[in-house]
Amino acid sequence: MKWLVLVLSPVLALVAVPAPTSAEEAIRVTLDDAVGFLRRQNPEILVGTLKVRAARGDVTTAGLYPNPTLSLGAGNFPVGRTNPPGLGVGDTVNEQVGIGQQLVLWGKRGERLATAHGHLAAAGAQRADLDRRLTFEVRARFVRVLVATERLRLAHDNLGRYQETVRVSRERADAGDISMAEFDKVALEQRGFEHELADAEVERRAAVAELLPLLGVDAADVVPVGELRLPAARTDTETLVSEALRRRPDLAAAEREADAAQAALRLARAERWPDVTVGVQYTHDEFQVSGNLANTLGANLSLPLPLVNRNQGEIQRAEAEALIARHEVQKLRLAIPQEVRTAVTGYTVAGERVRRFEEAFLRQSDDARRAAEVSYREGAVSLLEFLEAERAFIQTQREHLDALLDGHTAAFDVTRAAALEAAP
Numbered sequence: 162m163k164w165l166v167l168v169l170s171p172v173l174a175l176v177a178v179p180a181p182t183s184a185e186e187a188i189r190v191t192l193d194d195a196v197g198f199l200r201r202q203n204p205e206i207l208v209g210t211l212k213v214r215a216a217r218g219d220v221t222t223a224g225l226y227p228n229p230t231l232s233l234g235a236g237n238f239p240v241g242r243t244n245p246p247g248l249g250v251g252d253t254v255n256e257q258v259g260i261g262q263q264l265v266l267w268g269k270r271g272e273r274l275a276t277a278h279g280h281l282a283a284a285g286a287q288r289a290d291l292d293r294r295l296t297f298e299v300r301a302r303f304v305r306v307l308v309a310t311e312r313l314r315l316a317h318d319n320l321g322r323y324q325e326t327v328r329v330s331r332e333r334a335d336a337g338d339i340s341m342a343e344f345d346k347v348a349l350e351q352r353g354f355e356h357e358l359a360d361a362e363v364e365r366r367a368a369v370a371e372l373l374p375l376l377g378v379d380a381a382d383v384v385p386v387g388e389l390r391l392p393a394a395r396t397d398t399e400t401l402v403s404e405a406l407r408r409r410p411d412l413a414a415a416e417r418e419a420d421a422a423q424a425a426l427r428l429a430r431a432e433r434w435p436d437v438t439v440g441v442q443y444t445h446d447e448f449q450v451s452g453n454l455a456n457t458l459g460a461n462l463s464l465p466l467p468l469v470n471r472n473q474g475e476i477q478r479a480e481a482e483a484l485i486a487r488h489e490v491q492k493l494r495l496a497i498p499q500e501v502r503t504a505v506t507g508y509t510v511a512g513e514r515v516r517r518f519e520e521a522f523l524r525q526s527d528d529a530r531r532a533a534e535v536s537y538r539e540g541a542v543s544l545l546e547f548l549e550a551e552r553a554f555i556q557t558q559r560e561h562l563d564a565l566l567d568g569h570t571a572a573f574d575v576t577r578a579a580a581l582e583a584a585p
Contacts, residue, residue, distance in 0.1 A: 187382035194386075195303045195376060196296055202377035203295060209288040216277070216284040223277035224270070227263040230440070234259075237448055245450070253448045261440030261461070269436075272428035279421025286414035293410060295375065297577035302372040304569040307385040308562050309365035315558050316361040320354040323551070327351055329538055338540060346544055357555070389565045391515045394572035398505045401579040402498045408580040412493045419486035422479070429479040432472045435465040497578070504578040508571035515568045518561040530554035 200206060234257040239248055327348055334344035369383050395401060406412065440461050446453045533550035536542040576582055
């Protein structure tokens with residue numbers, strides 16, 4: 162998204178932001194920079210990528226055939242008296258060398274591969290869904306820092322303006338235009354502006370602390386680069402719903418997990434029948450005095466008999482997991498349209514609220530404050546009337562910033578709910 166393209170205080174160039182070399186540094190970050198940091202170095206994103214790699218290893222494992230088994234042996238060692246007497250080890254011993262191979266029954270390897278491929282596809286979709294969700298979080302938290310920075314600036318301005326009012330009131334008190342008691346009231350009111358400034362500083366620090374861990378950056382502060390203007394967002398709800406059902410990576414992940422669960426069920430049923438092991442064996446025998454052959458070859462076959470264990474437990478588990486996976490898909494197909502509709506409604510309502518402030522409320526409150534200030538300095542209105550106008554102006558500023566924050570968050574939520582951006 163390209164909505165935040167200017168800086169709040171004086172105009173600054175938008176530049177790529179390198180990671181800070183020290184936690185003592187403050188970094189300048191645009192919205193696009195913040196998303197870039199997330200995708201390059203957020204620990205959770207990196208873990209998601211490694212999970213895809215791990216799932217790819219499971220696919221490799223599922224495609225491998227069992228290793229052959231080499232067996233070596235020796236026997237027929239004489240113990241005690243021999244027949245005929247006097248035979249030694251070299252006259253009786255025999256040695257065996259054999260090799261065996263487990264033969265996987267037809268169908269099992271294919272289902273193992275299908276299960277592993279399903280988990281791999283699900284891991285990739287989960288990684289994309291993680292990007293979708295965390296990108297929304299980064300954007301929302303970035304705008305929160307932007308709003309907190311603007312609120313802090315306004316708090317500074319309001320305090321400075323009221324300090325000027327206190328100075329003018331001091332001059333009026335010295336000139337006898339107002340009483341010292343009234344001046345004391347004016348001076349005491351400055352505490353509220355100072356508290357507002359302190360609260361704004363704490364709020365901004367908290368917003369920065371929420372943003373930086375998502376970026377994977379250890380820095381002292383963030384200077385957000387952007388402008389607070391309501392971003393555009395799509396509101397064609399039903400089209401967004403159909404696109405979300407096609408593109409949402411969490412739905413894709415659930416569908417791939419359902420495919421893997423079905424393959425695992427087929428594999429569990431195939432595992433009722435055990436695999437056969439076949440082998441050949443060569444024997445060299447020194448006990449030829451008894452008529453044994455010096456060299457022989459043999460073959461063997463091993464087959465477990467499925468009389469008691471026919472994989473009943475795994476089949477039951479696999480059946481339940483397949484049903485669970487199917488219901489998870491159904492749950493998402495019901496929830497996603499409502500998420501999209503809620504996000505679009507939230508954006509529409511927030512946009513109307515912002516427009517009301519920008520078209521009327523901000524101007525009206527500023528005009529009322531200016532008029533009350535001039536009138537108070539001229540002695541035409543009371544201190545109470547002036548303070549009420551000042552408080553109304555400050556409250557309007559706060560509510561406008563809250564509306565802008567809600568509008569940005571709602572716009573980002575439309576993008577998140579409808580999966581309008583794909584991870585790179």
